[in-house]
Amino acid sequence: MRVACVYLLRCADDTLYCGWTSDVQRRLAAHRSGTASRYTRSRRPIELAVVISVADRSAALREEARIKRLSRAAKIQLIEASLAAA
Secondary structure (H helix, E strand, O other), X not given: OOOEEEEEXXXXXXXXEEEEEOOHXXXXXXXXXXXXXXXXXXXXXXXXXXXXXXXXXXXXXHHHHHHHHOOHHHHHHHHHHHHHXX
């Protein structure tokens, strides 16, 4: 079983997009090519801001929903905390 990941992307217009996947590189390539989501299609180029590994699909869906409820400021703090930990 693959580990699932929740990710945040920073779009060209400085907005943030949250999603989940079991293959981060494949999903990032899809976003960059404009085939992953309608939201990111018109906001390219995009960059990967943070990746959070979780146990499984169910955990990924819960974490994605939690992050999507956060304010923009809280999402930026999450990104900054991730960078500081790396």
